[in-house]
Amino acid sequence: MQSFPGRPTTPVAPEVVIVGGGSIGCSIAYQLALDGVRSLILERDYLAAGASGVAAGMLAPQVEAPFDDPFFDLTLAGRKSHGPLAAALYEDVGLDVECRATGILRVALDEADRVELQRRQRWQTARGLRADWLESEQLGECEPLLNGVAGRLLAGGLWLPDEGQVRSPRLVQALAAASVKRGAMVVEGSWAVGFERRGDRISGVRTPQGIVSAETVVLAAGVWSTDLAQTIGLDLPVGPVKGQILTLRAIQQTPRTVIWSGECYLVPRVDGQVILGATEEDGNYDRRPTLAGIGSLSEAALEFLPAVGQFTIEGIWAGLRPAAPDRYPIVGRAPGFENLILATAHYRNGILLGPLTGRWISQLIRSGVVAPEFAPFGPERFISSGH
Ligand code: GLY
DSSP: OOOOSSSOOOSSOOSEEEEOOSHHHHHHHHHHHHTTOOEEEEESSSTTOSHHHHOOOEEOHHHHOSSOSHHHHHHHHHHHHHHHHHHHHHHHHOOOOOOBOOOEEEEOOSHHHHHHHHHHHHHHHHTTOOOEEEOGGGHHHHOGGGTTHHHHTSOOEEEETTOEEOOHHHHHHHHHHHHHHTTOEEEESOOOOEEEEETTEEEEEEETTEEEEOSEEEEOOGGGHHHHHHTTTOOOOOEEEEEEEEEEEOSSOOOSSEEEOSSOEEEEOTTSEEEEEOOOEETOOOOSOOHHHHHHHHHHHHHHOGGGGGOEEEEEEEEEEEEOTTSSOEEEEOTTOSSEEEEEOOGGGTTTTHHHHHHHHHHHHHHOOOOGGGGGGOGGGTOOTTO
């Protein structure tokens, strides 16, 4: 291996090179470190510079799921994984990733919303999950901002008390710090530009500073994974679904819980910051926020919660969610390659599913075993081995 400027380095060559320092890459490095495998993260920018740094960090399988399927099972398991992870990271590196079960209140804007949300409540409670229907006049008991007229103008809401949130950029930092503590290496500002290939093996990752070799390579570069895969003839169908958010602050009226209207969500953080998110812009690679994006979010929030109009704006952000055509993750060994693993396309669930993805990938690398719950989300659904 070449030596790199960056932090921190060790003289020991990594067993695994991970391309991408977001939620997925850092979760994989962390789990590998726990399992005693040395890895190196190559990040072209800085940790959490992409979608992970913009993510609102909701742990929200129930509010996101239109129906019950194997992916819903995965996301529930993902939600469960965060509490113990947050505790372990705090113990390990002293960073509080603010993992909390604040609940999510999904409000119904109209009768059609009400019917759909009550349908979801039925199948979720039949599965033994907590999902309570609140009539308009009860919304204020759950979320004081919806007391009075604001709540009464809505058509009720679905209260999901077990949904939660985590502070995404800090989670990525904590995962990286805990990995480094156990011998992982992180190199920021070094982007992978291609792979060195020998037959069906990847022998190294090409960077402007030189070639990094490793026994296994993991491609976890979010939406940028596609370009890298292309350099070895892999057609990875992952594209961007841009999301814009605003970070707001309210002196007196910070929401108590996450409020979600279908058009937008408000996520209150521990320090009083409130995230208003997020747009869904399919196929847009431009990472800059736009007036139209921010305008549509503001309009959607003000429509059902006029009090938001008094919140002050602290920042505007945009990120590119990596998405496959079916909107499910692509996680597993790249067909036709012995030692290349793909871990991308987590779309709206990169924070939620990071820890589980880390566990699965570590298991795959160490034992070659594909976890059954992860089998439906393999790359072979898009890529044949004879590519
Ligand atoms: N998970 C929420 C979002 O992607 O906007």
